[in-house]
Amino acid sequence: MVDTSAHLMTDERRGYVVVGREFASHQTVKHEAGEYVRGDVTTNRIEGFWAGLKRQLNGTHHSVSKKHLHRYVSEVEYKYNTRQGNDGERTRLAIKAG
Numbered sequence: 001m002v003d004t005s006a007h008l009m010t011d012e013r014r015g016y017v018v019v020g021r022e023f024a025s026h027q028t029v030k031h032e033a034g035e036y037v038r039g040d041v042t043t044n045r046i047e048g049f050w051a052g053l054k055r056q057l058n059g060t061h062h063s064v065s066k067k068h069l070h071r072y073v074s075e076v077e078y079k080y081n082t083r084q085g086n087d088g089e090r091t092r093l094a095i096k097a098g
Helices: 015-020 044-061 066-081 087-097
Strands: 007-011 025-029
Touching: 007 015, 015 025, 044 066, 066 087
Parallel strands: 007 025
Antiparallel strands: none
């Protein structure tokens, strides 16, 4: 779920055109033409997030139930959003949030 005030960045896939109309803005990069970054427009961050999620699900958990999928995604989201910090800072933030 994404807030419609967000600025959406996707590749050039046609299906994203309709979805993009609901957001504050929608810009694309043209992977087919070898374009992956244009100024601030890139899909690299979301692709990195999905790669991390897949690595964790396949490498750490091996099996995930649909019932708890949102928990696994939340864990990876937290790690990704705090990736600039160290383990101690991440732990302190988690305790403070709890």
